[in-house]
Amino acid sequence: MPDADLYELTEQYRAEFPIFRSATYLNTCSLGALAERSRKALDQFADLWSRWGASAWYEHWLAATDDVRAAFARLIGADAAETALAPSISAALSTVVSGIEFSERPRVITTELDFPTVVYHFLARRELGVETVVLESADRVSVPLEAFAAAIDERTALVATSHVYYTSGAIQDIAGLARLAHERGAWCLVDAYQSTGQLPVNARELGVDILLTGALKWLLGGAGLALTYVRGSLIERLRPSVVSWFGVEDQFAFDPHRLTLRRDARRFELGTPAVPTVYTARAGMELVEEVGIGKIRRRVSALTEDLVERAWARGLRVRGAATPQTRSGIVMIEHPEPAAAVHRLMEAGVIADFRPGAVRLSPHFYNTTDDNERAIGVLAG
Ligand SMILES: Cc1ncc(COP(=O)(O)O)c(C=O)c1O
Incomplete structure (x- = not known):
């Protein structure tokens, strides 16, 4: 699809995000913008x-959790x-990792x-x-x-890393990494929080064992819901020691005498989900699916480049991956005082974010090159 068509796509959907009536929003990697349909979903919740009180669980809300799992499954194949x-990536990690045996292979x-x-x-x-090896990055990208190849050995249980680094936007070769891990008898856990919703992600093609993400960012779903694969x-093979009544075979039997974990991945669910976010996440994921992840990647890639x-043309330094194929919609612009720069951007109506040493701009499919120009103009000014 030529870029002009992708631009029309942006125009078509941008009106669904009221934030653009009052601001230039370039901070999806912190929090996806709220779509009208997600607000309506919240009202519906x-x-x-x-109207129904607790009966809403049986009539509507449990079915909505099924919809979210199904949408997530479609999204990642x-x-x-x-x-x-799960309530968060941290909680998802707690339960899934509690099922891994580290005695013979203590390294992560x-x-x-x-x-x-993840590291904590x-x-x-x-x-x-558990022995945690934290690999260093020479270029911070x-x-x-x-x-990884040098570090993964026969004592390694798990390689746990990101698909897209929140620190640089660089896309990792997760398929290559999963292969490496498996060749040495280790498993591969991927934090895909910064990739699902902006990149095509196929868990089987990547060959990962565990994938964690959440609704908050590129999936446009709001805070309070993480997703586990x-x-x-x-x-x-994973028998978690961190469990809940949502993870057992016959949840509503309330049997305190035996623990029979579910045979599917829901054995890793931890208690009552945040239903308002189930509603907003369902709407956000529907929107991502409707636009199409392939189109989103092409649009985000065009906006990233x-x-x-624009940054290079103004003499700004970008900390990022070397090629468009390995860059994603997180652009780190080096700055000696990033907090002050983000404040200046805010005063100019541009919502962005910073991390140590850099201003972070993250366009999604609803952004335009005018948004980019506004942000870069302030940073270069
Ligand atoms: C890559 C990545 N992983 C995890 C998190 C947060 O995880 P949690 O759901 O535990 O707050 C973030 C950001 O909020 C993130 O960018």
């Missing part, structure tokens, strides 16, 4: 609560039985570019014998496959 809901390989909650989770298990053949070129 409140109406059901108001999995079966719904391989998916589960991760990187300093990964989101800290394993560091906190030091007393339980990515970690080469060779560095566990490869079908792995599910029953446009941002990078």
Whole structure:
């Protein structure tokens, strides 16, 4: 599809996001913008609560959780039985990793570019014998496959890293990494929070064992809901010690005498889900599906390259991957005082974000090159 058509696509959907009436929004990697249809979904949730009270669970809300699992499964090319809901990536990690046996293989390989909650989770298990190796990044953009290859050994249980680094927007070769891990008898856990919704992600093609993501960012679903994928053949090999009544075979039997975990990935569900987010997430994921993930990737890639070129043209330094194929919609513009720069952007009506040493701009399919120009104009001014 030529870029002009993709631009029309943006125009068609942009009106659904009221934030653009008052601001230039370039911060999807922190929080996706609220679509009208997600706000309506929230109203629908409140109406059901108001009208039905607890009966809404049986008449509507449990079915809505099924819809979200099914939408997630379609998004990543999995079966719904391989998916589960969680309150956050941190909670999803807690339950899934509690089912992994580390006694013979105590090592976990991760990187300093990964989101800290992943690294913290394993560091906190030091007393339980888990050895966490945090690979360093020489360029603060990515970690080469060779560095993983050198670190993964016969004592390694797990490689746990991101599909897209929140720190640089670089897209990792997860298929290559999963292959490496498997050749050495380890599993591959991927934090896909910054990739699902902006890149095509197929869990089977990537060959990952566990994939975690959430509704908050590129899936436009709001805060309070993470999504777990566990490869079908792995599910029953993992017996989590962190469990809940949502993860058992006959949940509504309330049997306190035996624990029979579900045979599907829902054994990893942790308690009552945040139903308002189930509603907003369902609407956000429907929108992503309607637009089409292939088109979204092409549009976001075009906007990313446009941002990078505008930054370069003004002499700004971009910290990012080397090629358009390995760049994603997170553009880090180096800045000596990023907090002050984000404040200036805010005063000019541009909502962005910063991380140490850089301003972070993240366009989604609803952005335009005019948005990019507004942000770069302020940063270069
Ligand atoms: C890559 C990545 N992983 C995880 C998180 C957060 O995880 P949690 O759901 O535990 O807050 C974020 C950002 O909020 C992130 O960017």
